[in-house]
Amino acid sequence: MNTSIFGNTPLHRCDYLSSKYQCQISIKKEYFNPNQTAKDRAAWYMVKDAIAKKLIKPDDILVEASSGNTGIGIAYLAKQLGYRSCIFVTQNCSKEKLRSLENLGAKIVHCDNSNGLLDKNSTQYRAWSFAQMNRNSYYTDQYNNPENSRAHYETTGPEIWQQTSGKITHFFAGLGTTGTVSGIGKYLKEKDNGIKVLGIEPKGSILAPYKATGKVPTSDTVMEKIEGIGRKFVPGIFDTMAVDQILQVERSPTVQTALAYYQHTGMLTGFSSAAILAGLEDYCRNNTVDMRDHIVLLFADYGDRYLHSLYHSLTTKNSVYD
């Protein structure tokens, strides 16, 4: 398989955002990967590692717990390389992602939540127990597999550094497994420790309080639903040193931000990318940025995956359905 199809995604300046916040803002467009998502990189590294270590053999079942995108990457690789796939998702997985998984021949298992191994109804527990019970299967385990963040440390981080000629000052990414921010943040900070790395998650997720206090919060607040990001447990691969600050955003302003961005640019954003835009708004309101700053936003996927869940809820006359 020609693996040069992964990565090397474009970084484009966004005139609308640059003029709005009076600094240079560029978007790392991860939807230029083969399955239109950043998670292709993680899937590729985790499967490559399993093959190199002879952990899988032809026709084995690759198993993953996923909000959809990693599952699509794994299912794609399984189909290309002669394996099967079984993907554990929650009810929040968008119709468009489920359709892609079906088209790739994945077996899809719907679970109650994605709250981690301590909950027997979670995607993670059920994927793990499936792999325990089926000898011919392998759990890629994106929450704990170092290959997830390594993919970003070895590919996305260097790409961003080169594409900005080392001029990047701020980097924003959404937090799900934390593989993206852990890998890219580590790489960028090794290059220049002054680069500010910002993680974005929904209100009610636990990584912001965990980063701030070093403790997992005990109160169980409801988490706002933003597909792809937000956690109720700390992923094993989370590198707290790779990120300076975690901003929490709410769903409603995120949806409004997606519409405003669409009106100004004609581009649909993924749900987590819209959350990054909402986080950027908060950040620029509370911090000084100027023309010397070069902010890079990582858009993990594109809005056509969320026509029902993100854009359908917009009922103004400017809705994309008008």
Ligand SMILES: Cc1ncc(COP(=O)(O)O)c(C=O)c1O
């Ligand atoms: C659309 C989207 N955005 C952001 C993320 C978060 O990326 P990471 O898991 O690397 O933290 C994911 C993860 O699945 C995702 O699918």
